[in-house]
Amino acid sequence: MKPALDTAFAHTHLDVLLAAIPLAQTMQITVRDYDGDALTLAAPLAPNINDKGCAFGGSLASATTLAGWGLIALRLKALDMNCEIYVQDSTIRYLAPVWGDLIATARLDEGESWDDFLAALNARGRGRLRTRCRVAGEGDAQACTLDARFVAIRHAK
């Protein structure tokens, strides 16, 4: 039976991976929400401030990159595919300062498809995906966006 792609699944599998990254632990970053198509990670402001008292750019870059990485890691985990996932490159835009919790939501970028990614991974042992991550700002505004490319490489059996 396939596991449900839900927040409980994400807590079970992704919080363990985040715990293996010391800086993510210091950031206190954890799963907030997951439904298979979108993954939201959250971290409190206090351990993530800069010299001005708002969110440190490095924390925003870390949280958004981890959200994209986690989105892919959870999908592959649900399919029981044993892969390493690497970020290749990313572009981040800092649009407004963040004065509260860091809340980062990642989805596949437009035009990207799980089916194509999984087909490539099955055929060649390697697949690529672009994700888009947004950090919520005041009201409906975005505080930060990250577009990132990842590669997943399947382990030999």
Place this chain on the structure above:
Amino acid sequence: MKPALDTAFAHTHLDVLLAAIPLAQTMQITVRDYDGDALTLAAPLAPNINDKGCAFGGSLASATTLAGWGLIALRLKALDMNCEIYVQDSTIRYLAPVWGDLIATARLDEGESWDDFLAALNARGRGRLRTRCRVAGEGDAQACTLDARFVAIRHAK
């Protein structure tokens, strides 16, 4: 008398700013070298590992962004110009895993000039600069590059 733009100056002024950012403290990031045109920051691997045991992408993004930011902050400090410096956007390329110290060197990007930046800052209270930062890899190879745009905004007297 103008201060010398050297490593001692960078230790005096930048290590204090880095100490005001909790995550930079956790990363143990400090000034390694400075000559006015290039700033090198360094951090040990241990607090910056990912789940694979090499450098965490978020640490590389943080170190490279701080190197660009610090390069500008030190120049403005030497000129006694009281500004806030914000990163606007950046593109990072992860070229090879880093299995040792994180060593990030930032310079102005090609075509950028301190004179133009300072002229804009003096004329309009605001100036923009692009920096390029490289993280050393094995031998002569680069492990990571970050191109970043910053804006400096002068405080009212």
